[in-house]
Amino acid sequence: MSGTAPGSASGRRAGLGVPRLVGRVRDLSLLGRALDERPGPVVVAGEAGIGKSRLLAELLRQRPETALVAVCLPFREPYTLGPVVDAVRTLAGGVADLSLTGLAGALRPLFPEWADQLPPAPEPLPDAAAARHRLLRALVELIDALGVGLFAVEDAHWADETTLELLLFLCARRAHPRVVLTYRPEDVRPDSLLRRLVAQSGVTRLEPGPMDTAGTADLVSSMLGGEPVSAEFAAFLHGHTDGLPLAIEECVRLLYDRADLVWEDGAWLRRDLAELVVPPSIRDAVLERTSRLGPATGAVLAALAVLEGDQRPTLVAEVAGVSLDEAESGLAEAVAGGLLHEDRGSRVGFRHILAARTVYHALGGLERGRLHLRAGEALEREPVRRVAELARHFREAGDDGRWAVYAEQAADRAVSSGDPRTAFVLLLDVLTGRAARGAAVSRLVQRMPLYAAPGNAPLSELVAALREAADGELTPQERTEAAWQLARLMFHAGDVEAASAEMERIVPGLVRDRPAAAVRAMMMLARPLATAHPAAHHREWLERAGRLVAGPPDPVPEDRLSFLVDRADTLLVLGDPEGWTAARGLPADGTSPGEVLQQARGFANIGEAAMLWGRYGDARQRLDAAAALARRHQYLRLHDLVGATLAHLDWLTGARSAAVHWAASALDADEPVLRADALLLLGLDEAARGDHRQASERVRAAIAVGRPRGPADGSRDPSAVVARLAVAAGRPEEALAATEAAWRLVAAKELWLWAAEIAPLRIRALLATGRVAEARRAAAAFTAGTRGLDAPMAAAAGKLTAALLARAEGEPADAAGRFEEAGAAWAALPRPHDALLAREDAACCRLAAGERDRAVAALREVFDGLTSLGATGDADRVRRRLADEGVRIGGRAGRPGYGDRLSPRELDVVGLLVEGRTSAQIARVLGLSPRTVEKHVLSAMRKRNAPSRTALAVAVVESGDVPPPGNAPRPHLTTG
Structure with missing residues (x-):
């Protein structure tokens, strides 16, 4: 169907051909050399029309390998792995002749037409991330079996996230197939995994530029059968198209169609350039x-x-x-x-x-709708129904019934492929588009993976759609179901007060019609969230749920274990020691995948509750058990969440390099809660180093990106971190404002265990503003509310508040002793940083009491401890205090005393270097300048006698200073 040479008898149009690849010889050579000589992915980046696809096509034409070419299309919501599935179908007519393991049975949802050729489907996994990981492994096995040597992806900026995860998975193998892709940087979403892929080390990046005037002339000549083009005409076209190859081609074709370019008597005749009119855009x-x-x-x-x-x-x-x-x-x-x-x-x-x-x-709109309807009906008759495309066509055609049917089927396939986000968006589109009505709305909401919602705004849209459906004509049972789903939604959207009221109203109907849902509703009411209800109110709901579970009919084992896990965790969060007995009584072994998941979830939740109590040894034991189960059974989302909790525990207990290493890797995580935790940890690290401005920015970003945490989250409550920063910066009013809401909530609920993190900070701020009587009342309430609890965290906080009050009352010697007791209590947890700060306060009180020698000796020890911990900002403060006493410690805190050991900041930098980050990326993560990063790298190279950055990375991994990349906690699937 292509054009012929000038003068052909087939007509005037045949005189204009498809342009040759012009001006890209060097680019093509670089791409070929990169594939032959470098192990990483190859990316071609540039604006629309620059010639990326043409360059890739020419590269593929010259390469000997079997190529799998996936083309991403600008669908409103890309369907899971759609480009890859279409590419595999194009390459292979079937898989009957391939050697595939049982793992390939996971491919059945993607290739239903090959069901009789694929192994049986494996057991479903309860964790979406694990299902996705298994599917990707199966897909890689298929790609290997097909002998694919080159995996090319066009327009990767339109790829779905699971396709991008597959690319990252393939790139991490450092083996065949090689990956090459094209994309438009300006069209990449801020949260897209593509940004991570193209920023990793080892990527060969090519950015073709526009044509110059000579290149424009060559391109036009190639369209005109090789005939020469005048410099004047080439300059005219270049000036109107900015050298964009696609624009040049379209302008030439338009001029030709207008007969502004004609072939007569063996030559191209052109009208006067002054008379030519070229449209201002490719569109025109x-x-x-x-x-x-x-x-x-x-x-x-x-x-x-x-x-x-x-x-x-x-x-x-x-x-x-x-x-x-x-x-x-x-x-x-x-x-x-x-x-x-x-x-x-x-x-x-x-x-x-x-x-x-x-x-x-x-x-026109009517014509588009008519064509979409025809397309949908034609695709319905295809042997393999592409349900995501069918949903799109019927949506655009205005056929709500078939849109909803196919969208639900597409969502099912997305969930079975481990892509809950796409499933959520597909069903959200149906519900907000009012394609489902009546009881169908509740049914679809119940099926939606709410945790995959990209923020709270979509949840608010769902609330509105469900409210409208609940006000319609429904049976009593349907109305109860709609109200139950509405209450669940409001809980997820953060409207806890309204959700609790709605849930209390519908519990009787749920008990009658859906007992299992009634138990879940009661347990949600038992969770002491951000309502003003006292603890006794939540305890009553917990007991009601227990009575319902104990009565007929017996719940399925998985649901019963879920209740027992939630009961133990809820008791502990309520500050009830009975929770420890309940935790010890949980079954040790699960039989079904669902029971194993509940067991892992129990370890994780109770481990986190143990941190609230300050039982850090118990917390680590349970969190490690949760991580091991999650890793063994591929509960990847749970593994990531446990990794975040362990990172916070590392931070509190002094393993700060590990915590910062996790935080740096989790900044690009899919889940907002993981990114928020990472930002919070980096803010704490920067505050300890004395950079309070950068720390405040990190904490503000954490609050903006994550779902809100509260005082029950202890050290992970952003208000506690804000207050800590404010106290350190000498802004007590800001600290009081930050803790006001949390303090009121704790007082209303009478859950003083929750105040262990903020009580010392609030009392410091009250004393700093002269509100001594209020500080005494706050301390008394906290002490009375935690009396009798075997909670080391609350005990240490109580000793610190007593010391603060003693100092305010002008009793330095007594205060010193109390601060030392508090320091010992913090050290026993262990929380070494808080222990050192308490010992610093004790030493200052000793100075005030005239015990200079004892105080100076203590301050020297505190200085060394803070320096070793990497808290150089705090160490500088102690150094200045010693200087005031005439004791000089050479240099800035943190620099002396390491010898051949890497400093904490060098470990942070080198840990990111091992991951393959560039100096610029490390600087962004740690809030440093690239020059400072380079200084740390060079210092580490000298200490390890490493001649290069690569040698340094190998040396620190072999020495155990930095864990290998594969052992680092993963913010999401693609780092593993």
């Missing part, structure tokens, strides 16, 4: 060109624009509403005119997405 050029085409050609172009991608002529004819002969004639005209291309499978598609988008948006 495409529209003018298509307006000159015949009716059949216009019809097939419209059909292709609606279908998107490369399609068979028979399908195009059906959607266009023309005969196959008419369709083939129109397609041939469009291919000859350079608008379309034809692949080796005789499928046709637009040569560039800009042309497709132009044709699509030029259609």
Whole structure:
């Protein structure tokens, strides 16, 4: 279907050919060398129309390997692994002749047409991330079995997240197939995994530039049968197109269609340049060109624009509403005119997405709807139903019934593929678009993976849709179900007060109609969240849930274990020692996957509750057990969440390099709560180093990105961190404001265990502002509320508040002793940083009491301890205090005393270096300048006698100073 040489008898249009690849010899050579000589992925980046796809096509034409080419399309919501699935179908007609293991059974949801050729489907996994990981491993096995040597992805900025995870998975193997992709940087979403992929070390990046005037002349000449083009004409075109290859080509074709360029007597004749009018955009050029085409050609172009991608002529004819002969004639005209291309499978598609988008948006709304309906009905008759595409077509056609059906099927496939986010968005689209009504709304909400919601705004949209449905005509049972789903949604959206009121109202109906849901509702009411209800109120709901579970009918084992886990955890969060007895009584072994997941969740939740009590040894034991179970059974999301809790525990107990290493790796995590925890830890680290401005920015970012935490989260409550920063910076009023809401909540609920983190900070701030009587009342309330609890955290906080009050009352010697007791209590937890700060306060009281020698000796020890811990900002304060006493310690805190050991900051830098981060990336993560990062790298190289950065990375991993990349806690699937 392509054009012929000038002067051909086939007509005027045949005189204009598809341009050769011009001005890209060097780029093509660099790409080939990168694939032959470098192990990492190869990316081609640039704006639309710069020639990325043409460069990739030429590269693939020259390479000997079997290539799998996935083309990403600009769907409103990309369907899970769609580009890869289509590419595999194009490459292979079946898998019957391939050697596949049982793992390949996980591919059945993606390739239902091969069900009789694939192994049996494996047992479903209760964890979406684990299901996704298993699916990716199965897909890689299939790719290997097909002998794919090169995996190419076009327009990766439109790829779904699971496809990007597959790319990261393949890149991490450092083996075949090699990965090469094209993308537009300006169209990459801020949270896309593509940013992580293209920023990793070892990536070869190529950015083709626009054509110069000479290149413009060569490109035009290649379209005109090799005939020369005048410098004047080339300069004219270059000036109107900025050297963008696609724009040059479209302008030449338009000029040719207008007869502004004609071939007569063996030469190209051009009108006076002053008379030529070139449209200002590619869009206008495409529209003018298509307006000159015949009716059949216009019809097939419209059909292709609606279908998107490369399609068979028979399908195009059906959607266009023309005969196959008419369709083939129109397609041939469009291919000859350079608008379309034809692949080796005789499928046709637009040569560039800009042309497709132009044709699509030029259609009227009614015409688009008519074509989408035809496309949907035609695709319904296909042997394999592409349900995501069917949902899209029927949505655009306004056929709500079929849109909802196919969207639900597409969501099911997304969930089975381990892609809950896509499932959530597909169903959200149906519900907010009012394609589902009545009881169907509640049913769909119940099926939605709410944890995958990208923020609270979509949840608020769901609340509105469900409220509207609940006000409609429903049976009593349907109304109860709608109210139950509405209450669940409000809880997830953070509207706890309203959710609690709604849930209390519907519990009787749930007990009657859905006992299992009633237990879940009661347990949500038993959780002491951000309501003003006292602890006794929550305890009453916990007991009611227990009575319901104990009565007939017996719950399934998984539901019973879930209740027992939640009961033990809730008791501990309520400050009830009975929770420890309940925790010890939990079953040690699970049989089904669901029971094992509940067991792992129990270890994780009770470990986190143990941190609230200050039982750090117990917390680590349980969290390590949770991590081991999650790792063994591939509960990847749970593993990531446990990793965040362990990182906070590391921070508190002094393993700060490990905590910062985790935080740096989790900044790009998918889940907001993980990113918030990472930002909070980095803020704490920067505060300890004395950079309070940067620390405050990190904490503000954590509050903005994560779902809100409260005082029950202890050290992970942002208000406690804000107060700590404010106290350290000498801004007591700010500390009081930060803790006010949490303090009121604790007092209303009478859950003083929750105040262990903020009580000393608030009392310091009250004393600093002269509100001594209020400080005494606060301390008395906290002490009375935690009396009798075997909670080391509360005990240490109580000793510290007593010391603060003693100092305020002008009793330095007594205060010194109390601070020392507090320091010993913090050290026993252990929380070494807080212990050192308490000992610093004790030493200052000793100075005030006239015990200089004892105080100076203590301050020296505190200085050494803070320096070793990496808290150089605090150490500088102690150094200045010693200088005031005439005791000089050479240099700035943190620099002396390491010898051949790496300093804490050097360990932070080198840990990120081992991950493959560049100096610029390390600087961004740690809040340093690239020059400072380089200084730390050079210092570490000298200490390890390493001649290069690579040698340094090997040395620190072998020495055990830094864990290898594979052992680092993973913020999401793709780091493993």
